[in-house]
Amino acid sequence: MHHGTAGDPPVDAGRWIDRGDTVIYDSEWVRLVTTDVELPDGTRIDHHVVRLPRPAAGTIMVHDRSVLLLWRHRFVTDTWGWELPAGAVDDGESPLEAARREAVEESGWAPRTLEQICSFHPANGMLDQTFQIFVSHDAEHVGDPTDTNEAARVEWLPIDEVRRRFLDGDITDGLSFGGLGYAFAAGIL
Template identity: 45%
Template sequence: MRWQVHSEEPLYTDPWLDVRVADVELPDGRHLDHRLIRTAPGAGAAVTDDQGRVLLIWRHRFITDSWGWEIPIGKVEEGEEPIAAAAREVEEETGWRPHSLRPLLSVQPTNGISDSVHHIFRADSATYIGPPTEGWEAERIEWVALADVRRLIGKGDVVSGTSMAALLYLLTNG
């Protein structure tokens, strides 16, 4: 059952997001006004090391007033390739430069309301280059044992859908 979109009108637009209302026709012929959010893609990385750990940031998200472990991720800038954005975000947020990034997965974390896509890459090592340039992003930056990820998810210490998807993918696919 495919929904038909007849039009979209902007409600609010700024450099970060575009909130719209769409006139959508349901398969039974009814119409509804459906809100949606259009955003630039995001890119991040799950960086592991030879000790079975993953590089994570512990941060507060004011919108949900929650703390949690996340992989480094951020906006892909206009004209930037997702892999370059992922490398940049890891460096800016952690102070570590990832080596040999390769695609891990792409997720659409809120596809019922947003077209946001997150391109996640993987690196098996990184070099410390200094303090993060965006130190306000994280309370802590740590190499966390992959063996602890299930427990952290279970106790609510990983709540970001994109981070959770990437970490669970790492656990199930090595």
């Protein structure tokens, strides 16, 4: 994570100040608010913000130069694409535990060891959720996926094919795009 270098402006230069939220909608899944924000020049604005109560965790499982991916339909965008197994961190659960649980539920593969490789905000101009990405090189097949609604297919794709599909636009969801992009850039894949 970039924390600044000697040539960067002071941390507080340009800071937007949160002066409080007004709730528009609230449920256990999502809270929509307008936030009273003071801009660096002193101007005040109402900014719409989506607050999600839980981070999401996903796993890049690697085996024999292949990556396990799910072929999924997303009704919100009415699109199909390849995705990493991932989901929300439940109350009382660590992101690592959530990554392991989601992998088993969605793919039927259980990562034995997990290493966190990155954490990022997918849309930090209006969304406060954090995505945490883990990698595993020792997943074992433990059975069929327990959540059969998550994916139409579960497949191990060769890393070169994953890279091609990434570049061709077949991997578009934020968590998978950010996690795989980081893994490619860092030389993990």
